[in-house]
Amino acid sequence: MKVYQISRGNSILNKFLQEIRDVEIQKDSMRFRRNIERIGEVLGYELSKKLEYGKQTVTTPLGEKTADAIQNDVVLCSILRAGLPLHNGLLNYFDDSENAFISAYRYHPNNDEEFEIIVEYFASPPIEGKTVLLIDPMLATGRSLVSVYQALKKYGTPKEIHIVSVIGSLDGIDYIKNHFPVNTSLWIADVDNDLNSKGYIVPGLGDAGDLAFGQKM
Template sequence: MSNLPPNVHVSQHPCLLAKLSQLRSQNTPSRDVKGLIHDISLIVACEALAKGLESVKGPTDQTPLGFDYQTHTILPGTISLVPILRSGLGMVDAMQTLLPNPVPVHHLGLYREPTTLHPVEYYNNLPNHLAGSGSAGAVASDLTIILDPVIATGGTCAAAIQTLREWGTQRIIVLSVLGAAPGVRAAAAEWPEGVEIWLAGVDEELTDHGMIKPGLGDVGDRLFLTIGK
């Protein structure tokens, strides 16, 4: 594997590597694709949040038998999930399962222009996402978690990072299933001091059309049965 920046982390979890192999197969049906994306996201998120969150003591509570115990909560205090449409939606349930409390889910719609492969934003529902606009009470989350199953050229991920940085978030964790080494490096360089990228795997090459080789195909198409659209 090519040398990757220090803010990029690639899991070596044996179960995750086996599930990634299953996900790559052209014979894996859509129902199983959905389950594998969920499972892989959960494993990657466990590793990422073990490093990216802090446990702090909360108030004393009681068990059903009346015994006192020390509660714990997590920091930072404000966290948002930002799935990149469409395929990022497949990772949301895993994150909501893992986090101890509900958090806001904001959506970013980005696609690659077919000729230039440059990212184009078509949807953004971040509250008050431009300085000086929106509701006066809306503030950016301390930590924003980008959910983007595939980092190919890195342009979409870098654009999302730039948008969230302009929004005012203090820190970003990117969770991804698979990346291409050149694209991962490009995304990691967008804001090195504020971004950590966690992936299940990294491939070395991209095709001329910006697809990861060998990759796992178009995740959105596989999730939503729109192959050949």
């Protein structure tokens, strides 16, 4: 698996990352959502450089122009609910893509730190031979992404998978490397070193879904 950590270079992305981590700026949920969306746009732009291109001719009012155009059949697949703002950012750039949505959440059967991943709602087009962008803002343990990938298999075998995340942990990245096929790339804004005992990224930013949409029951 190829890993592209975009924060390693100097760009406006780092301003957006700083703001989504800031506990004061996080109080503005609309700005939090917009910053996640803007991070999605940056990641989408960088990812687009690795797709396949072919010549396409368009007619202008004064003549014709041939340029390179993306040839991939792109499917954006987001994990609900936290993935929605990131999905919107990618959709701003891949605006003619197909879209899939899946719910995956942590279930603590014993009300302790042990959990399992529950996958329920899933709406997806066929993905056979397509380029799937699997979208989850927080790559903590990696178990949610692996569970979603297992569920995706019933819809076909994609040509390639691009995982798109905002912040991940080293442990989570190592975990998905062992469970995704070789034709997978990870596009991530930033990587933190640690997970706490509950499997949350440290320093991270907290619960992305709650910060974007309010606390859940």
